[in-house]
Amino acid sequence: MGAQSQEPEPVTLLAPDERRPGPPTPGMARSEAFATDGMWSGLVRTEPGMVSGWHHHGDYQTVIYVLSGAMRIDFGPDGAESVTAGPGDFIRVPPAVVHRESNPSAEPAEAVIVRAGTGPSTFNVETPPPA
Numbered sequence: 001m002g003a004q005s006q007e008p009e010p011v012t013l014l015a016p017d018e019r020r021p022g023p024p025t026p027g028m029a030r031s032e033a034f035a036t037d038g039m040w041s042g043l044v045r046t047e048p049g050m051v052s053g054w055h056h057h058g059d060y061q062t063v064i065y066v067l068s069g070a071m072r073i074d075f076g077p078d079g080a081e082s083v084t085a086g087p088g089d090f091i092r093v094p095p096a097v098v099h100r101e102s103n104p105s106a107e108p109a110e111a112v113i114v115r116a117g118t119g120p121s122t123f124n125v126e127t128p129p130p131a
Contacts, residue, residue, distance in 0.1 A: 022042045030042055030044045031043050038116060038118060040113075043112055045108060048108065048109075050102060050103045051102040054099070055125060057093065057096075058119050058123055059096070059117040059118050060095055060117030060119075061092065061093065064085070064092075066086060066089050066091070069087075071102075071109055073085075073093065074101075079099075
């Protein structure tokens with residue numbers, strides 16, 4: 001009654017060689033799989049010992065699933081808090097939380113990233129908020 005039915009969108013497959021470079025942050029190699037008005041998804045690869053620049057993801061909340069290696073997230077005032085995840089672990093980063101990522105393991109790390117929100121998905125900043 002009043003609402004017209006629309007044809008559903010088809011299921012989409014994206015092969016690894018079809019991913020595009022994702023939003024840049026120093027020290028990280030992101031590849032974008034899908035980006036829509038309310039979601040961003042992709043893969044991040046970090047080399048052993050790498051430490052990224054400080055950044056946040058605006059209005060997006062982020063879920064990270066670690067596939068290999070390790071991922072440490074520093075956050076909070078002066079970057080004094082952290083969590084470290086390994087293969088099979090999930091990490092959730094709330095919107096606008098300034099953080100940096102590092103790989104404390106001896107092997108390359110890979111993680112799947114899915115973000116839900118709107119607007120630009122990455123903002124690089126100089127430092128974390130002060131204590």
